[in-house]
Amino acid sequence: MMSSSHLGYGLGLRRPHYGHFLNERPRSVDWLEIISDNYIRAHAGYHDMLCDLRTDYPIVMHGVGLSIGTTDALDGDYLSALKGLADKLEAAWVSDHLCFTGINGQNSHDLLPIPYTEEALKHLIPRIHQVQAVLGRELVLENASTYVEFDGASLSEAEFFAELHARTGCGILLDINNVHVSSFNHGWDARAYIDAVPSAAIKQYHLAGHTDHGDYLFDTHNAPVADPVWALYDYARSVHGDRATLIEWDADIPAFEVLEAELDKVRAR
Amino acid sequence: MNYRRQLEQLYEAVTGRAAADMHLFKAARGNVLTLPRRLNIYADGYGERLRAAVAADYPALAAFMGAGAFNAVVDVYVAATPSRHWDLNLYPIGLPDLVSPGPAKDLATLEAAIVAVFWAADSAPLTPTDLTGIDEAAFAQMPLDLRTASRLLRFEAAPNAYLTAHRSGAAAMMGVGPEHLLIVRHDHEVHRHALEPLEYDVLTRLSQGQNLTEAIATEAAAEHLPHWLGRWLTDGFFNQS
Numbered sequence: 001m002m003s004s005s006h007l008g009y010g011l012g013l014r015r016p017h018y019g020h021f022l023n024e025r026p027r028s029v030d031w032l033e034i035i036s037d038n039y040i041r042a043h044a045g046y047h048d049m050l051c052d053l054r055t056d057y058p059i060v061m062h063g064v065g066l067s068i069g070t071t072d073a074l075d076g077d078y079l080s081a082l083k084g085l086a087d088k089l090e091a092a093w094v095s096d097h098l099c100f101t102g103i104n105g106q107n108s109h110d111l112l113p114i115p116y117t118e119e120a121l122k123h124l125i126p127r128i129h130q131v132q133a134v135l136g137r138e139l140v141l142e143n144a145s146t147y148v149e150f151d152g153a154s155l156s157e158a159e160f161f162a163e164l165h166a167r168t169g170c171g172i173l174l175d176i177n178n179v180h181v182s183s184f185n186h187g188w189d190a191r192a193y194i195d196a197v198p199s200a201a202i203k204q205y206h207l208a209g210h211t212d213h214g215d216y217l218f219d220t221h222n223a224p225v226a227d228p229v230w231a232l233y234d235y236a237r238s239v240h241g242d243r244a245t246l247i248e249w250d251a252d253i254p255a256f257e258v259l260e261a262e263l264d265k266v267r268a269r
Numbered sequence: 270m271n272y273r274r275q276l277e278q279l280y281e282a283v284t285g286r287a288a289a290d291m292h293l294f295k296a297a298r299g300n301v302l303t304l305p306r307r308l309n310i311y312a313d314g315y316g317e318r319l320r321a322a323v324a325a326d327y328p329a330l331a332a333f334m335g336a337g338a339f340n341a342v343v344d345v346y347v348a349a350t351p352s353r354h355w356d357l358n359l360y361p362i363g364l365p366d367l368v369s370p371g372p373a374k375d376l377a378t379l380e381a382a383i384v385a386v387f388w389a390a391d392s393a394p395l396t397p398t399d400l401t402g403i404d405e406a407a408f409a410q411m412p413l414d415l416r417t418a419s420r421l422l423r424f425e426a427a428p429n430a431y432l433t434a435h436r437s438g439a440a441a442m443m444g445v446g447p448e449h450l451l452i453v454r455h456d457h458e459v460h461r462h463a464l465e466p467l468e469y470d471v472l473t474r475l476s477q478g479q480n481l482t483e484a485i486a487t488e489a490a491a492e493h494l495p496h497w498l499g500r501w502l503t504d505g506f507f508n509q510s
C-alpha cells in the first residue's frame with residue numbers, strides 16, 4: 001500500500017501538454033510536478049490553471065532558483081512567493097537542489113556544486129532552517145548532476161545529504177539519473193551512494209534521460225530513461241522502498257503518449 | 270581557502286571571467302576527462318543558456334537582422350550582461366540597448382516590451398461597471414492609470430506590422446512608420462493595440478498624471494473621446510484604482 005506521502009507516479013507539467021492535462025485529465029498520471037520558478041511570478045492566468053489542475057492532481061513544487069548553497073543572503077521575495085504559491089496549491093512538498101546558482105548578486109542559472117565540508121554544513125544548516133521557517137514546511141533537496149568536484153571534501157555527497165537531514169529534518173529528492181551521471185563522471189560507486197542515503201529522508205525519486213558523450217555523461221532530460229538508470233532505480237527501491245517517482249523530460253519534449261509509456265515502465269517494475 | 274572563496278572561484282570559471290585555481294578541484298580519478306574540460310562543460314552551458322534565453326524572445330528581430338548579425342549582438346549582450354535575478358525570463362529585456370537606432374532597434378524594443386508586459390505584475394482592469402454612478406464632471410477629473418502590465422510605444426519604423434507578418438509566416442517587410450501602440454496584458458493575454466497618433470498623445474498625457482480634462486487638449490481629441498473610451502474600457506487599458 002502507498003503511504004500518504006507516496007503520491008504514485010507523476011510527470012512534470014510542461015507547456016506542450018497543458019491542453020492535454022486541462023482537457024483530458026489523464027488518469028495515467030497520479031500527480032504533477034511544476035517548476036516553481038516558472039509560476040511564482042507569472043500572471044493570474046497561470047495560477048488559475050494550476051488551481052484548476054489541482055482539483056484532479058496533487059502538485060509538487062520543484063524549484064531551481066533557491067540557491068541554498070550560496071553565501072548571498074536568501075532572497076526574501078523569492079521565498080515568500082514560493083510560500084504563497086505552495087499554500088495556494090496545497091503543494092504536497094517543495095523541493096530545490098543542493099547547489100548554488102550564483103554569488104555576489106549574479107546568477108548562472110545553473111546548479112553548481114558546493115564543497116562537501118564541515119564549513120559548508122555549518123553554512124547550509126541555518127539557511128535550511130530559515131527556508132523551512134518561512135515556508136512552514138520541510139524543504140526537500142535534490143542531488144544535481146555534477147561535472148567537477150571540490151578537493152578537500154570531508155564527506156561524500158550522500159554523507160553530506162545524510163548530515164543535512166539529521167541536523168535540519170530536510171527531505172531528499174533522490175534523482176537516480178543524477179546519481180548515475182555524477183557517479184560516472186567522478187568515478188563514484190553509485191550503489192554505495194544509494195546505500196549511504198538515509199531511507200527516512202527520501203521523499204521522492206526522479207528518473208530522467210541523459211546524453212552519453214563518451215568520456216562523460218551530460219544531464220539533458222531529453223531522452224528515455226537509460227537501462228543502467230532503471231537498474232539503479234530497482235536497486236534504490238530494494239534498499240529504501242518505493243517512493244513517489246517522477247519522469248523528468250524538459251527538452252525535446254515528446255508526445256504525451258511517450259511520457260505515458262515511460263510511466264507505464266515505472267509502474268511495471 | 271574558505272567556503273565563499275571556493276564558490277567564487279568556481280563561479281568565475283563558469284562565467285568565463287577568470288581562470289580558476291585548478292588546485293581547488295579534484296583531479297579526475299582514472300578518467301580521461303581533464304579538469305579544464307570539466308569546467309568547460311559548465312562554461313559552455315552558461316553561454317548557451319543565456320544566448321538561448323535571449324534568442325527565444327526576439328524571433329522577429331533575428332529574422333529581420335539575419336542570423337549572423339543577430340547572433341553577434343546576442344554574443345555581445347551575454348558577454349556584457351551578467352544575470353542579476355533568479356528569474357531567467359527577465360534576462361533578455363535589455364537587448365534593445367545594444368541595437369543601433371533604426372528599424373532593428375524599434376523591432377527589438379517592441380519584442381522586449383512584449384516580454385516585459387507578459388511578466389509584469391497583475392492589476393485589475395477598470396471596467397464600464399466601475400464607472401456606474403460616477404457623473405461626467407467627476408469622471409473628467411479622475412486620474413486614469415495605464416495598466417501595470419502595459420507599455421505605450423511610438424516607433425519611427427513599422428515594427429508592429431513586421432511582427433504581425435512574421436508571426437503569420439508571411440514574407441515580412443519593414444515598412445515606414447510612424448506606429449503608435451499600446452501593449453497591454455488583459456484577460457491573461459498580451460495584446461498589441463495600434464493607436465491613432467492623437468489617441469497616443471492623450472494616453473501619454475494620462476500616463477503622465479493628467480486627468481481626462483487636461484489630457485483632452487484639442488477639439489479633435491474631444492470629438493474622438495467617446496469612441497476611444499469604449500475601446501479603452503473594453504480592452505482593459507486602465508487599472509482599477
Ligand SMILES: [Fe+2]
Nearest residue numbers: 142175206248
Ligand atoms: Fe531531477
